[in-house]
Amino acid sequence: MRRGFEFLKKLKKNNNREWFHEHKSEYDLIKEENKQFFNQIYSELQKHDRLTKVHISRINRDIRFSKDKTPYKSNFGAGYARLKPMLRGGYYIQLGPDTSFVGGGFWAPNKEDLLRIRQEFEMDSSGITSITSDKTFLNYFGELQGEEGVKNAPKGFDKDHPAIDLIKKKQFVVKRKFTDVEVFSDDFQKEVIRTFLAMRPFFDYMSEVLTTDTNGESLFQ
Numbered sequence: 001m002r003r004g005f006e007f008l009k010k011l012k013k014n015n016n017r018e019w020f021h022e023h024k025s026e027y028d029l030i031k032e033e034n035k036q037f038f039n040q041i042y043s044e045l046q047k048h049d050r051l052t053k054v055h056i057s058r059i060n061r062d063i064r065f066s067k068d069k070t071p072y073k074s075n076f077g078a079g080y081a082r083l084k085p086m087l088r089g090g091y092y093i094q095l096g097p098d099t100s101f102v103g104g105g106f107w108a109p110n111k112e113d114l115l116r117i118r119q120e121f122e123m124d125s126s127g128i129t130s131i132t133s134d135k136t137f138l139n140y141f142g143e144l145q146g147e148e149g150v151k152n153a154p155k156g157f158d159k160d161h162p163a164i165d166l167i168k169k170k171q172f173v174v175k176r177k178f179t180d181v182e183v184f185s186d187d188f189q190k191e192v193i194r195t196f197l198a199m200r201p202f203f204d205y206m207s208e209v210l211t212t213d214t215n216g217e218s219l220f221q
Contacts, residue, residue, distance in 0.1 A: 105173035146171030
């Protein structure tokens with residue numbers, strides 16, 4: 001992991017195709033090490049959950065719609081999706097100098113799922129608040145994060161609803177940051193798994209919401 005971080009530091013200072021191609025052999029070795037690391041996490045996590053295959057992010061940036069035209073990322077990342085339709089939520093890990101974190105949740109729910117989540121919070125927010133106020137959740141993540149979709153209230157919802165802060169969200173994610181020292185520790189991979197498993201009550205609750213209608217009846221018979 002240290003070698004990978006040193007490579008990323010140099011890449012950040014020399015973020016151009018010429019430099020990258022000159023150091024491609026070094027990157028290929030690091031890429032293979034990362035693949036093994038991310039696949040080991042997948043294998044371990046699969047013992048506790050049902051996942052689709054791991055998606056390891058490419059080092060190349062998508063610069064088509066970005067003002068930043070630097071071609072390469074300054075981090076490594078991988079995502080692990082749960083097996084739909086009954087299991088919802090996705091795990092994610094990012095590794096990079098001073099930018100490492102483990103996260104998960106619902107980054108971009110489609111409009112139907114977003115509406116269903118908001119309806120659940122409108123009817124009864126005690127389920128989600130009991131999870132986000134739990135000691136384990138607080139120790140690992142602190143709070144439920146995610147961008148708000150509207151300033152006041154989504155259409156059809158009361159801006160004075162007690163759970164309006166939850167209802168306004170368009171993303172529902174959790175995140176735990178790691179220092180470089182923590183990433184380099186022998187226990188890091190196990191700590192990643194423990195962090196992912198701490199998301200399960202949140203994932204399981206949201207999965208139940210998204211696989212039932214507002215009467216609590218299953219959408220999948």
